[in-house]
Amino acid sequence: MKKVNVTSLLSALIALAGLFLPWVATQSQVSGLAQVETASWAWIPLLALIVLGLIGSWSRAPVVAAIGLILGLSGALLALVAVKSALATGYTGSASLGFWFVFLGELLGAAGMVNCLTTLSGADRVTYVLREVVPPLVVPAFLLLLWQGIVEGLRVPIAFFPSVTDVVRVLFSAHAVLVDDSIHTFIRQMLFGYILGAAMGVLTGMMIALSPFLRRGFLPLATAVSSIPVIGLAPVLGRAFGVDWESKAAVASIVTFFPVVINMVQGLMTADPRKMDLLHSYAARRGQIFRKLRFPHALPYLFNALKITSIISLISVIVAEFLIPGPPEGLGQRISLSARSGRYDITFAAIAFASTLGILFYGFIALLERVFTAWHSSFRGAQRR
Amino acid sequence: MNTPIIAFQEVDKVFASRGSNHLVALEHVNLSIVPEEFIAFIGPSGCGKTTLLRLAADLEQPTSGRITIKEKTPEQARLDRDYGYVFQDPVLYEWRTVEQNVQLPLEIMGVPKPKRETRAHHLLGLVGLSEFSHHYPWQLSGGMQQRVSIARALSFSPSILLMDEPFGALDEITREQMQLELLRIWRNLKTTVLFVTHSIPEAVFLSTRTVVMSPRPGRIHEIIEIDLPQPRTVETRECERFFELTTVVRESLRGTENGH
Ligand SMILES: Nc1ncnc2c1ncn2[C@@H]1O[C@H](COP(=O)(O)OP(=O)(O)OP(=O)(O)O)[C@@H](O)[C@H]1O
Ligand SMILES: [Mg+2]
Numbered sequence: 264m265k266k267v268n269v270t271s272l273l274s275a276l277i278a279l280a281g282l283f284l285p286w287v288a289t290q291s292q293v294s295g296l297a298q299v300e301t302a303s304w305a306w307i308p309l310l311a312l313i314v315l316g317l318i319g320s321w322s323r324a325p326v327v328a329a330i331g332l333i334l335g336l337s338g339a340l341l342a343l344v345a346v347k348s349a350l351a352t353g354y355t356g357s358a359s360l361g362f363w364f365v366f367l368g369e370l371l372g373a374a375g376m377v378n379c380l381t382t383l384s385g386a387d388r389v390t391y392v393l394r395e396v397v398p399p400l401v402v403p404a405f406l407l408l409l410w411q412g413i414v415e416g417l418r419v420p421i422a423f424f425p426s427v428t429d430v431v432r433v434l435f436s437a438h439a440v441l442v443d444d445s446i447h448t449f450i451r452q453m454l455f456g457y458i459l460g461a462a463m464g465v466l467t468g469m470m471i472a473l474s475p476f477l478r479r480g481f482l483p484l485a486t487a488v489s490s491i492p493v494i495g496l497a498p499v500l501g502r503a504f505g506v507d508w509e510s511k512a513a514v515a516s517i518v519t520f521f522p523v524v525i526n527m528v529q530g531l532m533t534a535d536p537r538k539m540d541l542l543h544s545y546a547a548r549r550g551q552i553f554r555k556l557r558f559p560h561a562l563p564y565l566f567n568a569l570k571i572t573s574i575i576s577l578i579s580v581i582v583a584e585f586l587i588p589g590p591p592e593g594l595g596q597r598i599s600l601s602a603r604s605g606r607y608d609i610t611f612a613a614i615a616f617a618s619t620l621g622i623l624f625y626g627f628i629a630l631l632e633r634v635f636t637a638w639h640s641s642f643r644g645a646q647r648r
Numbered sequence: 649m650n651t652p653i654i655a656f657q658e659v660d661k662v663f664a665s666r667g668s669n670h671l672v673a674l675e676h677v678n679l680s681i682v683p684e685e686f687i688a689f690i691g692p693s694g695c696g697k698t699t700l701l702r703l704a705a706d707l708e709q710p711t712s713g714r715i716t717i718k719e720k721t722p723e724q725a726r727l728d729r730d731y732g733y734v735f736q737d738p739v740l741y742e743w744r745t746v747e748q749n750v751q752l753p754l755e756i757m758g759v760p761k762p763k764r765e766t767r768a769h770h771l772l773g774l775v776g777l778s779e780f781s782h783h784y785p786w787q788l789s790g791g792m793q794q795r796v797s798i799a800r801a802l803s804f805s806p807s808i809l810l811m812d813e814p815f816g817a818l819d820e821i822t823r824e825q826m827q828l829e830l831l832r833i834w835r836n837l838k839t840t841v842l843f844v845t846h847s848i849p850e851a852v853f854l855s856t857r858t859v860v861m862s863p864r865p866g867r868i869h870e871i872i873e874i875d876l877p878q879p880r881t882v883e884t885r886e887c888e889r890f891f892e893l894t895t896v897v898r899e900s901l902r903g904t905e906n907g908h
Contacts (some may be wrong), residue, residue, distance in 0.1 A: 537739045540707050544733045545756045545804075546726055555752065559743045638743040638784055 270375030271320035281364025305345035335373030422605035456515025468527025489521035501587035526568035530561025566632035659713030672865035688855035696866025732806035738793035740785035862904035
C-alpha cells in the first residue's frame with residue numbers, strides 16, 4: 264500500500280518535462296505549447312492532469328488506478344488535439360520533443376494503471392470488472408491512440424500509413440461500397456465455399472472412418488495434401504473455374520475440406536474403447552455404434568476444425584482475390600486496388616471490415632459449438648457452479 | 649436345471665505384449681455355473697477377475713479352452729443380448745443425461761420410447777437417483793455414477809449379470825442397501841450373477857458360491873460353497889455361520905499369497 268507506483272511516477276515526470284519543451288518547430292523558430300496561439304489553452308489542463316498523476320502515484324488503490332487510467336488516456340488525447348491544432352498553424356515539420364514526452368508519458372502512465380488493474384485480487388463485483396472487463400476494452404483504445412499519435416505527430420502521409428481518423432472517415436463515407444464488397448467476399452465466395460467444403464469434409468470423413476481401405480489408402484494422402492499451401496494453387500483454380508467468384512469459392516472449400524476430413528476421422532476413430540465394449544455387449548449394430556457413440560464423440564473434433572477453417576477460408580478468399588483478380592469487387596480486390604493507388608485509408612477500412620466479419624463468423628461457429636457440445640469438458644467449468 | 653448356464657473348460661488367456669514376454673492372465677480355468685446362481689469372485693488385484701468376465705461376455709477371446717453360455721458360444725449369447733455388464737468404471741456417456749444413459753441399451757434394442765421412459769424411471773428409483781434423471785454424469789459423484797451404470801445394466805432384464813466391483817465406490821450404508829436390492833432383483837428376475845468384489849463380507853453375504861482366485865498366473869484357487877439360508881436379510885450378517893464363512897474365505901485368500 265505504501266509503496267510508490269514507480270511507473271506512474273516516472274511517466275508523470277516525463278510528461279511534466281514535456282510541458283517545458285518545444286512542441287512544434289520550423290526552420291526559423293521553435294515553440295513550446297504555451298507559445299503556440301491556437302493550442303495554448305491546452306497547457307493548463309495538461310499540467311493539471313499531470314500533477315494529478317503525480318499525486319496518484321503515491322497510492323495503489325484500485326480506484327486510483329481506474330481514475331489514473333482515465334486521466335492518462337485523456338491526457339494523451341488532449342496532447343494529440345493540441346499538437347494537431349498547433350501543427351495546423353503553418354508549421355511544416357513534425358511534432359517536437361515536448362509533444363512526444365507528454366503523449367508517451369501519459370500513455371505509459373495509462374499502461375501502468377492497466378497493469379495495476381490486472382493484478383488486483385478480490386472477488387467482489389467492482390474488482391472483477393476492473394480486472395477482467397476493463398483491460399481488454401482499454402488496450403485497443405490505447406493502441407488506437409498510439410497509432411493516431413504517431414501518424415499525426417510524425418505527419419505520416421496517407422500513402423504511407425493512414426491515421427485512425429482517416430480510416431474512420433472512409434468507413435463512414437464509403438460504407439455502401441464496403442458492404443457490397445463484404446457480401447461478395449463473405450457470402451458469395453467464402454461462405455458458399457466453406458459450407459460446401461465442410462459438408463463434403465464431414466461426409467468424406469465418415470466414409471474414411473467406416474472403410475479400412477480408405478483409411479489406409481486415402482487418409483495419409485489427405486494429411487499430406489492438407490499441409491500443402493492450397494492458396495498457391497489459386498492461379499490454377501482460376502484457370503479451371505474462371506476469374507469470377509467460383510474460383511475463390513473453390514479455394515475456400517478446399518482449405519476447409521482437408522482439416523474437416525482429418526479432424527472428423529480422428530474424432531470418429533478415437534471413441535473410448537470401454538464405451539465401445541458397452542455397445543458390443545448390447546450387440547449394437549455398426550450404424551448404431553456410429554450414431555450413439557462415434558458421431559457424438561467426433562463433434563468436438565469437428566467444431567475445432569470448423570473454427571480454425573472459418574478464419575483460414577476467409578483469409579484464403581481474400582488472398583485469392585489478389586491472385587486471381589476478376590471484376591473489381593470484393594474486399595480483397597478493394598484492398599489490392601486501393602493499396603496500389605496509395606489510398607491506404609480505404610485499404611485499412613476494407614481490412615477492418617474483413618476482420619470484423621472474421622471475428623463475427625468465428626463467434627457464430629463457437630456459439631454453435633457451445634450449443635451442440637455443451638457436455639464437453641471444455642465447457643463444464645462454467646456449468647458446474 | 650443342472651445343465652450349466654455358463655461353462656469354462658480349460659480356459660487360458662495369454663496377453664501378447666511387445667517383445668517376447670507374454671502375460672498369462674488366466675490359466676486352466678474350469679468353472680461350471682448353473683442358472684440362478686450368484687457367484688462372487690475374489691482375489692488379489694491383477695489375478696484376472698476382469699479378464700474372466702470379459703471372456704464370458706465375448707469382449708475378449710480365450711487363447712485356448714472353451715467357453716459355453718446357455719449351450720451357445722459367447723458370441724451368440726452376446727448377439728442374443730443375454731448379458732448385462734457393469735464395468736469396473738461407470739463408463740457413462742457424457743453427452744447423455746442420467747436418464748438417457750439408462751435408456752441406452754433399450755434404444756439399441758429398439759424398445760419404444762414410452763416404455764423406455766417408464767423403465768428408466770423405475771430403475772432410477774431403485775438405485776435412489778430419481779431426482780438426478782436430468783443431470784449429466786459429470787454432475788454426479790463417483791458412487792452415483794456407478795449406480796447409474798447398475799441401473800443401465802438392469803434396464804433390459806438380462807439373463808446373465810456380469811458385475812465388476814459395482815459397489816466399490818459406494819459408502820457402507822448405500823452399499824448394504826444396494827446389496828439387498830441386488831439380491832431382491834436377483835430373486836425376482838431369476839438371473840445368474842457373476843460378481844467381482846474385493847470385500848470378503850460382501851462376497852459371503854451375496855453369493856451362493858465364492859470363487860477365490862490366485863495371481864500370476866491367474867487361476868481358480870478354491871471354490872467355497874456359501875450355504876447361508878435364502879433369502880438373505882440384514883440378520884444374515886449377524887449369524888454365526890456368516891462369520892465362519894468369512895473366516896474360511898479369508899484363510900483361502902491368505903493361502904493364495906503364501907505359495908501354492
Ligand atoms: N488388454 C490387456 N493387455 C495386456 N494385459 C492385460 C490386458 N488386460 C489385462 N491384462 C493383464 O491381465 C492381468 C489380469 O488383469 P485383470 O484386469 O483381469 O485383473 P483383475 O483381477 O480384474 O484386477 P483388479 O482387481 O485390479 O481389477 C493383469 O496382470 C493385467 O496386466
Ligand atoms: Mg478388474
